[in-house]
Amino acid sequence: MGDAAHAHAHGEHDAGHCTIWLDGERRRAPIGASVAAALALHGWRGTRTSVSGEPRSALCGMGICFECRVAIDGVPLRRACLVTVREGMEVSTHHA
Amino acid sequence: MRELACDLLVVGAGPAGIAAACAAAERGKKVLVLDENPGAGGQIWRAGTHAPPRAAEPWLARFRASGAELRSGCAVVEGDAARQTLWAQDAEGLLRTRAESIVLATGARELFLPFPGWTLPGVLGAGGLQALAKSGWPVRGKKIGVAGSGPLLLAVAAWLVEHGAHVAFVAEQAPLGRLARFAASLAFQPRKLAQLAALRWKLRGVPQLFSSWPVRANGRAHIDSVELATDGEPQGFLVDALAVGFGLVPETALAEQLGCALDASGAVAVDAEQRTNVERIYAAGEPTGIGGVENALLQGELAGASAAGDARAAHTFARRAARARRFGRALERAFALREELREMPDDDTIVCRCEDVRWDAARELDSARETKLQTRCGMGPCQGRVCQPALHFLKGGRADRRRPPLLPLTLGELAELAADRTTLEHETSR
Amino acid sequence: MKPRALVIGAGIVGAACAAELARAGFAVVVLEAAHPSAGATACGMGHVVAMDDSEAQLELTRTSRSLWEELLPELPENIEATRAGTLWVAADDEELAAVHAKHAYYLTRGVNAEIHDQHSLRSLEPHLAPDLIGALRVPDDLVVYPPCAAAWLLALSGAELRVGLAVERAEARRVLLHGGVALEGDLVVVAAGEHSLPLVSPALPLHGIKPRKGHLVITDRAPGFAQHQIVELGYLKSAHSHDGSSVAFNLQPRPNGQVLLGSSRQYDRTSDEVEPAMLRRMLERAFRYMPKLRALPAIRAWTGRRAATHDHLPLIGKVGAEGPWLAAGHEGLGITTSLGTARLLSSLIAGTTPPFDPRPFDPQRLCAEASHG
Numbered sequence: 001m002g003d004a005a006h007a008h009a010h011g012e013h014d015a016g017h018c019t020i021w022l023d024g025e026r027r028r029a030p031i032g033a034s035v036a037a038a039l040a041l042h043g044w045r046g047t048r049t050s051v052s053g054e055p056r057s058a059l060c061g062m063g064i065c066f067e068c069r070v071a072i073d074g075v076p077l078r079r080a081c082l083v084t085v086r087e088g089m090e091v092s093t094h095h096a
Numbered sequence: 097m098r099e100l101a102c103d104l105l106v107v108g109a110g111p112a113g114i115a116a117a118c119a120a121a122e123r124g125k126k127v128l129v130l131d132e133n134p135g136a137g138g139q140i141w142r143a144g145t146h147a148p149p150r151a152a153e154p155w156l157a158r159f160r161a162s163g164a165e166l167r168s169g170c171a172v173v174e175g176d177a178a179r180q181t182l183w184a185q186d187a188e189g190l191l192r193t194r195a196e197s198i199v200l201a202t203g204a205r206e207l208f209l210p211f212p213g214w215t216l217p218g219v220l221g222a223g224g225l226q227a228l229a230k231s232g233w234p235v236r237g238k239k240i241g242v243a244g245s246g247p248l249l250l251a252v253a254a255w256l257v258e259h260g261a262h263v264a265f266v267a268e269q270a271p272l273g274r275l276a277r278f279a280a281s282l283a284f285q286p287r288k289l290a291q292l293a294a295l296r297w298k299l300r301g302v303p304q305l306f307s308s309w310p311v312r313a314n315g316r317a318h319i320d321s322v323e324l325a326t327d328g329e330p331q332g333f334l335v336d337a338l339a340v341g342f343g344l345v346p347e348t349a350l351a352e353q354l355g356c357a358l359d360a361s362g363a364v365a366v367d368a369e370q371r372t373n374v375e376r377i378y379a380a381g382e383p384t385g386i387g388g389v390e391n392a393l394l395q396g397e398l399a400g401a402s403a404a405g406d407a408r409a410a411h412t413f414a415r416r417a418a419r420a421r422r423f424g425r426a427l428e429r430a431f432a433l434r435e436e437l438r439e440m441p442d443d444d445t446i447v448c449r450c451e452d453v454r455w456d457a458a459r460e461l462d463s464a465r466e467t468k469l470q471t472r473c474g475m476g477p478c479q480g481r482v483c484q485p486a487l488h489f490l491k492g493g494r495a496d497r498r499r500p501p502l503l504p505l506t507l508g509e510l511a512e513l514a515a516d517r518t519t520l521e522h523e524t525s526r
Numbered sequence: 527m528k529p530r531a532l533v534i535g536a537g538i539v540g541a542a543c544a545a546e547l548a549r550a551g552f553a554v555v556v557l558e559a560a561h562p563s564a565g566a567t568a569c570g571m572g573h574v575v576a577m578d579d580s581e582a583q584l585e586l587t588r589t590s591r592s593l594w595e596e597l598l599p600e601l602p603e604n605i606e607a608t609r610a611g612t613l614w615v616a617a618d619d620e621e622l623a624a625v626h627a628k629h630a631y632y633l634t635r636g637v638n639a640e641i642h643d644q645h646s647l648r649s650l651e652p653h654l655a656p657d658l659i660g661a662l663r664v665p666d667d668l669v670v671y672p673p674c675a676a677a678w679l680l681a682l683s684g685a686e687l688r689v690g691l692a693v694e695r696a697e698a699r700r701v702l703l704h705g706g707v708a709l710e711g712d713l714v715v716v717a718a719g720e721h722s723l724p725l726v727s728p729a730l731p732l733h734g735i736k737p738r739k740g741h742l743v744i745t746d747r748a749p750g751f752a753q754h755q756i757v758e759l760g761y762l763k764s765a766h767s768h769d770g771s772s773v774a775f776n777l778q779p780r781p782n783g784q785v786l787l788g789s790s791r792q793y794d795r796t797s798d799e800v801e802p803a804m805l806r807r808m809l810e811r812a813f814r815y816m817p818k819l820r821a822l823p824a825i826r827a828w829t830g831r832r833a834a835t836h837d838h839l840p841l842i843g844k845v846g847a848e849g850p851w852l853a854a855g856h857e858g859l860g861i862t863t864s865l866g867t868a869r870l871l872s873s874l875i876a877g878t879t880p881p882f883d884p885r886p887f888d889p890q891r892l893c894a895e896a897s898h899g
Contacts, residue, residue, distance in 0.1 A: 032145045033232030034134070040233050045318045046217045051747075051782075052452040055317045057217035059449070059482070061224030061233075062139055063132055063171070064205045066477040067449060077477060077504050077746060077823045081228060082169070084134045462689075466561045469568050469673040470604075477746055477825050499826040500800050504746060507787070508820030510827070511809035517802035 018087040023094065029085040036061070036068045036080035039091070047080065047093045097516045098191045102128040104403050105182060105195035106164075107172055107350060110138020111389050112381025112396035113201030114155055117164035119400025119409075120199075127164035128193060130184050132171035134231070138203055139223055140389060144230035146259070155393070167191075173501045174513060177354040177374050179524055183513055185505065190512055192520070197376045197403040200351050200364065201396060204344035204382035207485050209244075210447050210455065211440035213313030213322075214340070222252045222341035229259060236260035238336040241322050243267040243310050246343045246431045247388075254298040256339075264333045266299065267308035267324050269342070270431050275306065278430035285423075305331075309437060313338055342433060345485045346383045349502055361385060362488075368414050369407075370399035378403055387424030394420050438490050447490075448483040450476020458487065465496040477504050528553040532701050532711035533685070534693050534725065537567040538672055538864040539853050540717035541679035546868035547715070550876060554685035555711070557701065561689055562680060563673040565719050566860060569830020571742070571778050571786055572675070573755050574668035574862045575612055576637045578628065579838055582886035584635055586839075587859065589881050590866030594668055597865075604674040606781045612667040613642075613651065613754040614761075615775075615815065616660045621759040625662045632664070639664050651752055653818045662759075669755060669778060672861045679864075693718070696725040696850040713875060714850035720833040722841075722854035729846045734892035735855045737831035739795040741804050742788050745822040749783035758815060761789070773808040775815040785822060787812055789858075793834075800827045832857045841889040842867050843874055851875065852889045 017028040020035075022042060029038035036058045039047050046055025047068060058068035061081050068080040071092040080091070104120045106113045109131035121127040135142055136159060141152035148156060159166075170186040181194045206221040213219065220228065222244055229235045235256055241264045242253045253266045268275070282288045308326035313319045322338050324331045346363045348356075356372040356379065359365040363385040370378045380399040381392035398413035441447065443456035451472040461467040464474070464487060473487070474480030474496060484495035501510060531547045533540050536558035544554045558564070574594050578584040594607075601607045616622040625641060632639040642650060642661045650663070680687060692704035696716045701709045716722045720737045723730055761774040771792040778786040790804045805827060812819050835841060835855040840863060845852050851874075853867050870887065873880045 030145060030232050032134075034144075034228065036228055037145075037232035037234075040228075050215070050449070050452050054215060054446075054452070055217055056215060056449070058220060058228055058233075059208065059224055060206060060221050061227035061231075062205065062221075064478065064481045065208075065449065069477070081231070082132055082134070082171075084169075084231075463561060465564075469563055470677060475826070477823075479826065499828045501824070501827070504823045504825045506820060507743065507745065507809055507812070507822050507824050510743065510824045511806055511813070511820075514802040514806035514809065518806055521802070 018085055020085050020088070021090045023092055031085070033085050034081050035070065035072065035078075035083045035085055035089070035091055038085050039070075039080060039093070044093065097512070100128055100191065100193045101195070102126040102165075102193070103196050104128070104199065104400070105130070105180070105193055105197070106199045106201055107182065108138065108201035108203055108381075109133070109136040109166055109168070110140060110201060110203045110381065110392065111155065112203070112392035112399075113138070113199070114159045115393045115396025116199040116201055116378075116380055116400035116403070118158050118162045119397045120404040121162035121164040123401065123404040123406055125404050127162070128195070129164055129166045130170045130172055130182070130193065131166065131168050134168055136166055136168065139227050142227070142230055145232045146230050151389075171503055172350055173503050173505060174517070175350060175354045176517060176520065177377060179520055180376055181520060183516065185503070185509070190509055190516070192516055197378065199396075199399045199403060200356070200372075200377065200379040200383055201381050201392075202347040202350055202383050204386060205347050205481065206341035207343045207345050207489070208340075208482055209342045209437055209440060209486050209489060210445045211310050211312065212442055212445050213315070213319065214310075215446050215449055216313050216315050216319045217317065218315065218319035218337045219313050220337060220339055222248055222339040224341070225337065225339040226252045226255055229256070238262065239264050239334065241265050241267070241333055241335045241338045243308070243322075243324070243338060243340040244342045245269045245433060246341070247427065248341060248344070250295045250299065252339060253302060254295045257298055257302065263299070263302045264335050265303045265305055265324070267305045267310065267326070269309045269434055269437060270306065272306035275430055278426065281426065309440070310338065310340060311440070342437070343431060344382060344386045346385060348383055349481070349498055351379055351383055352498065353500065353502060369402040369410050370395055371402070385421070385424060386428065387421055388427070391417065391420035391424050433489065441490070447486060448473040448476065450478050453483070459491070462493075464488075464493050468496050529712035530555065531713050531715065532557060532709055533715045533717055534696055534701065535716070535718035535722075536562040536676070536680060536687060536689070537565050537717065537719055538563070538676045538679070538861055539719070539856060539867055540715075541676040541683070542864035542868035543715050543717050543853055543871060544683035544685040545679045546872040548683040548685060550872050552712070554683050555709070556680065556685045556687045557691045557693055557709070558687065558689045559692055559721075562687070563676045566830055566832055567672045567676050569740070569742070569828065570672060570858065570861060571776070571788060572670045572672045572861050573612070573778060574670060575755070575859075576632070576664060576667060577859060577862075578631060580886070582839055582883065584637075585882040586863050586866045586887070588635065588637060589869065590863045591666065591668070593865035593869060594670070594862075595666070601670075601675070602678060604671065605678060606669070606671040606674070608669050608781050609666065610669045610779060611663055611665040611754050613756045614662040614664070614759050615647070615654065615658050615756060616759050617658055619659070622660045624759050625660055628662050637664065638666050651754060651756060653751060653816050654756070655815055655817060658815065663754070667755060669781070670861065675861070693725055698848050698850055715853055715871065716850055717853045719854055719856075719860075720831060722833070722852060726845045726849055726852065729849050730889055730892050731896040734841070734896070735833045735835060736793055737795075738834040738857065739790070739792040739798075739829055739831055740788060740858070741790040741800060741808055741827065741829050742786060743805070743809070743824050743827045744787070745785040746825050747783035748785055748822050751783070751785055751822065752777060752779040754779070756815070771804060773804065773811045775811050777812065777816065785819070787819070798829050798831070800829055835892075836895055837891075839886055840867060841892065842870050842887040843884060843889050845889055
């Protein structure tokens with residue numbers, strides 16, 4: 001279990017974290033973390049399904065490959081590796 | 097549309113962009129730096145949730161003091177070279193930026209080569225994993241294999257060890273003999289030798305394999321093991337992740353869109369003062385050929401000074417930059433990719449991850465253009481940024497031209513952008 | 527030994543002619559300057575559509591469409607053939623009257639069509655603007671992916687493909703290549719789109735085919751966004767305009783969920799760059815018909831050149847009394863009309879009864895047009 005997941009499980013609320021929604025689930029993420037990192041911290045392994053049905057997740061980590069794309073606050077095709085988590089942010093891996 | 101005007105526009109806030117911005121701002125120019133990452137530093141110096149590397153600190157401090165303005169989270173989506181205008185997208189939407197001159201310091205991307213299983217979650221770029229880890233991706237306590245080629249592998253492996261990962265191996269495709277000769281040639285560069293020694297010390301106890309490359313990544317929905325071939329001998333490792341990159345390729349998409357010519361190696365062609373063939377557009381650092389941080393800093397200072405009209409300072413940097421370029425070329429020879437890597441993909445291996453095009457569909461077609469038309473290879477949202485360099489290595493030929501926009505935009509934004517371009521064309525033709 | 531046919535051009539028209547000539551017993555060699563589908567074939571939409579710009583055009587498109595229909599069961603998956611149907615949407619009373627006229631005309635010509643009012647239009651395509659007052663639905667129109675269709679036709683023909691050949695001149699039984707090499711055949715077919723007439727000049731005037739530039743944009747996958755190829759009725763006005771530039775709403779749902787969006791028309795453009803002014807007009811036009819398009823992510827925009835003739839009909843037939851055969855100038859309908867073109871050409875070559883009146887397509891009309899103008 002990652003640090004953030006641990007903190008969440010124990011109901012801790014430190015100032016270094018914010019609350020985000022990952023596929024409708026309430027989660028804590030370290031301030032300054034990317035959305036891709038927040039998903040990985042909370043155990044999201046595949047974050048996109050490819051054209052032929054394979055699970056995929058981040059590859060390049062720098063906005064090139066679009067493998068980590070998710071919908072953020074309803075906007076599709078956002079690169080999770082480049083977007084920093086924000087309080088209340090809604091992330092969906094199903095409509096990327 | 098929001099508009100920002102300045103004397104010098106720098107694209108990319110990595111070492112080259114920071115150096116260019118400092119050089120021009122310190123000479124009194126109003127400088128604006130656009131970067132799509134959340135913070136300054138580029139992939140190599142970016143801090144994120146961790147502290148920036150020590151080498152970066154003086155430069156980041158100089159950058160802050162220079163008066164140059166940085167816009168992070170701001171991705172360039174289109175440019176008009178004749179009007180020195182770039183359009184960018186940030187969290188609030190589109191933005192028009194105009195300048196007297198433009199420095200392209202767009203850095204590099206990793207070369208990814210397809211092998212069976214490379215599309216599994218948990219198989220990441222070497223620089224890619226480091227970039228993600230800097231933004232909070234969990235690596236502490238994880239068993240991670242590092243593979244591919246180039247000096248980046250050791251740097252990434254050492255960084256991972258420092259941050260609590262168990263590095264299972266570092267597999268370098270180049271033969272030990274060739275690298276040993278390269279290391280010997282560094283005898284007159286004590287700083288580089290010291291850097292190498294420090295990396296080796298940090299990686300003591302980590303198996304370092306040469307003439308070694310991944311044959312297959314295994315796992316169902318995530319990688320759980322990897323098979324390597326080392327000197328032709330198979331070797332298996334259980335891993336939580338595989339960080340794999342086969343070197344770097346210059347990021348030239350924006351330069352090409354602006355009409356900058358490329359040289360035979362596919363890098364942006366520049367003169368001794370970093371000028372491209374397009375008037376008032378300069379390029380610095382990795383886009384002009386992979387050369388590393390020192391090269392990028394020198395080229396950045398050179399471009400910044402030159403764009404600010406300081407020809408004398410530019411001349412000094414030019415000589416030092418030529419030396420740094422020679423080192424870059426020696427590095428390239430030492431880590432040249434071996435023929436056998438072309439045999440890595442099997443028939444079913446996906447080469448285009450956006451469109452899931454398999455190697456047997458793409459292999460026989462002649463040009464990149466035909467491959468794209470017949471198989472959809474390169475037609476996805478990344479527009480070939482991943483598959484085209486791989487296909488170039490696997491079967492030669494040049495990539496098909498990239499189409500606008502540089503990054504996906506909504507149709508609404510595309511129309512807004514087109515309207516603003518039209519407005520600007522009218523204004524400037526009057 | 528089989529007679530030998532030389533076909534110049536490996537786009538959809540050259541490929542269809544190769545397949546038809548092979549069926550008629552020729553050994554076919556296809557000569558291509560670049561690679562298969564290097565020209566207009568790679569740039570267009572792949573809409574197989576009945577069009578009634580003129581009586582002759584309807585004959586050609588209707589015949590062609592039924593030839594595509596016959597091939598449907600054989601077409602491999604990568605051609606992405608679907609019976610999407612076309613929805614011609616009306617924005618005002620004048621256009622609605624045109625819907626009714628078109629409906630009546632189609633029925634007399636055996637083209638299935640049905641009228642939809644404002645209400646039923648909404649249930650067919652919920653994302654259309656609510657103020658659109660009606661539409662004509664042509665259910666049997668198809669959508670294909672042209673580059674793979676051309677490749678399949680070429681393979682079907684069993685033709686020998688020679689790429690990278692710069693043809694300088696086409697004659698009745700001979701093709702001259704750059705560098706003085708000549709290839710001999712029993713007949714020669716020029717199917718090189720906008721590059722065709724220079725190969726047979728001066729028998730036909732060079733300006734008989736003019737490139738007409740068009741823009742297209744494709745989105746990321748958005749499954750279910752639209753069901754039909756949707757075209758504004760004003761499309762014909764845009765297609766008809768002879769000078770100046772025009773745009774018309776033309777949307778195609780690709781079978782994979784991507785949305786392909788057009789269209790624009792411009793003569794006399796030398797650059798193949800995407801032009802912001804045209805792109806803006808084209809997109810604004812599309813938003814007027816489907817406001818929700820604004821939110822779809824666009825991943826690529828590009829342009830292509832249609833080989834247009836003065837009367838919007840292709841040139842199909844013999845060049846003069848002693849020239850080669852010509853199959854070119856298909857403007858924006860080459861994918862549809864490739865099969866009908868090849869069928870007509872083959873019957874003209876064999877001297878059999880043509881599938882429809884060939885006279886409106888006779889290339890010699892260019893000479894008459896040139897002497898009038």
